Amino acid sequence: MTDLAILYEHPQWFTPLFAALDRRGVAYQALTTNFAFDPADVTCPAPLVLSRLAMSAFLRDAEHPIFWAQSLFAQWERAGARVLNGTAALAVDTSKARQLALIASLGLAIPVTRVVHRAGDVPAAAATVGFPLVVKANIGGAGAGIARFDSADELKAAVADGLLPTSIDGVLLVQDYVPARNGTITRIETLDRRYLYAIDVAGGGAFDLCPADACQVPGSTITMTAVEPAAELRAAAEAIAQAATLDLGGVEVMIDDRDGVPRFYDVNALSNFVAKPLDVLGWDPHDRLVDRIVGWIGETR
Structure with missing residues (x-):
């Protein structure tokens, strides 16, 4: 077992990181997300695991690993591994609504936002926010799942035609366009x-x-x-x-x-x-x- 395992999904983004580790002579095991894990297993791939999981994974593969990784990291943490950006960080990363609540709890300003789970609730939420506004997917990546609307009529038409952004968890943010x-x-x-x-x-x-x-x-x-x-x-x-x-x-x-x-x-x-x-x-x-x-x-x- 090496001291370090790196779980990653994107095939290109982490070449510079691997090169930097190689230059320093740091041994590591590079793990893609294409494997099954045993929930009864009490072992982990390394004492230290670095998560390089992107929320934009769903853009590259409909069978993305985002929710699978939540259980995987919990499993490795129970087995005694230190998972960098593990379950607690992933819980924040996978919810823009949770991020905004955390930021606001620190006394910091955020865009005016309403969180809904039904497309039909978006117009009423928008009425409390005002226009222009954006509708965002709760789980996005690289700017995906964001649309701007400049009027109530434009928004209502998008709702009626099923043209709102969608989120893989079914949650949407209605947010002031800043x-x-x-x-x-x-x-x-x-x-x-x-x-x-x-x-x-x-x-x-x-x-x-x-x-x-x-x-x-x-x-x-x-x-x-x-x-x-x-x-x-x-x-x-x-x-x-x-x-x-x-x-x-x-x-x-x-x-x-x-x-x-x-x-x-x-x-x-x-x-x-x-x-x-x-x-x-x-x-x-x-x-x-x-x-x-x-x-x-x-x-x-």
Whole structure:
């Protein structure tokens, strides 16, 4: 048994992480999600397991592993493994509604939101939010499952025609459309609940925002720029990471152009880091991640 196992689903995103581990001589077992597990088994693949499970998995495979992993991580944790971004973090990652409740409980601003489980309830919820608004899937990924509506008539027509976004858990968010200042959102990455780096992301309409290399497509208008957020935003991101039990993860915030209020709206337990980090940041966050993984391995021995 190696000291480290990495469970991943995307075939390309984690090549840089594996390369960084190889450079450092850190042995690991790479596990895809295509296997069965025995719920009576009392063993685990390694004392330390790193989850690299993306909520966007359902976009790549209808038979996605998101809910399967909830039981798998619980099984490994009962067997004594330290699962980084394990069951507690996954519970937050798999629910935007839960994320917003957690953020609001910390006294931080969020977009006005209503949570429903029936499409027919969306118009009534929208009446309490106002227009323009967005309807979001509770479980999304890479901007999937988000639609903007500018009027009640437009929304009612979408409901009648069955054209609302859908979520794999059947839950929808009806949310105020926040005009992000300068069309920019800030993604703050954390490692072990502490600030790691931040980037401003522009050009994605605040929906289609993905920093991974595999998300960069020819002709994309999305730009990513390293920034140093204000101290209060860094502290807020760290508080969210702590409350969400994120061993590794990103927090997204935008400045509401109407009133200048920072509104936090997303917690992402999959940090595949920015594309071309040496160009954007001037350093590679995978090296910092490997440093911490080595520390975690030592703590589990």
